[in-house]
Amino acid sequence: MxxxxxxxxxxxxxxxxxxxxxxxxxxxxxxxxxxxxxxxxxxxxxxxxxxxxxxxxxxxxMHGYQALTQEQVAARIRIEPLGPQHFRAHFTLPDGRRQSFELRGDALYVDAHVLKWKPWAHLLGLHTAYELDRVAGRYLSLEQERAEQRTVYSLRLDRPVDLFSLRERFGWLSGVLDTDYGSATFKAIHGTGEMELRVSATGLLLRAVPLQASSSAD
The missing domain is CATH 4.10.860 (DNA Excision Repair, Uvrb; Chain A)
Structure with a gap:
């Protein structure tokens, strides 16, 4: 507990x-x-x-970060096509929050922040944790990525203290915070479908969910 x-x-x-x-x-x-x-x-x-x-x-x-001890589902995502290179991504997060984002591009892109603490800090209740940061649409063509409309939204919770910024400003955090890094993943969109965004100590992974499995889970 x-x-x-x-x-x-x-x-x-x-x-x-x-x-x-x-x-x-x-x-x-x-x-x-x-x-x-x-x-x-x-x-x-x-x-x-x-x-x-x-x-x-x-x-x-650490408010808003989720403890990371093994691979786990960080979000379930339902894709709703709206047109060519245009879709809506409906996120359902583990805490029950639901968010929807209208995106442009061929693929769904998501990134996250990961905090890894020194082993002794585990005694204080500080374990490797993650926080979803941004969601965006991604064009597969580099030329389109540079020229077409970009759609990027925040997935973060507002908080009074940003540990990522503090880690850069205050050296004492290096005594307890082993490292802080980002992880990102993207997956091409092929019509209506569902995905699971999974996170582990090695990073993020978007995995398609068969429609039969997603229907039986609902």
């Missing part, structure tokens, strides 16, 4: 509580006129509180 506090939540809570206890000890040292105790407790408390803030930011940044 996932923690109600989210990834890194227990570590953040522990650091906050320890930091506050040291700051309380610093206040007692101030009242008792103990300058050395005041200095030690204040510095220790500040370091712990900063660590708590850092893990809180990680937890906020």
């Amino acid at each position: 996932p923690s109600v506090l989210g990834p890194g939540g227990w570590a953040s809570l522990a650091l906050w509580l320890l930091g506050l206890s040291f700051m309380a000890a610093a206040f007692r040292s101030l009242l008792r006129a103990r300058p050395l105790g005041l200095l030690v407790h204040t510095l220790t408390g500040m370091v712990l509180l900063i660590g708590g803030v850092a893990f809180s930011l990680v937890g906020l940044g």
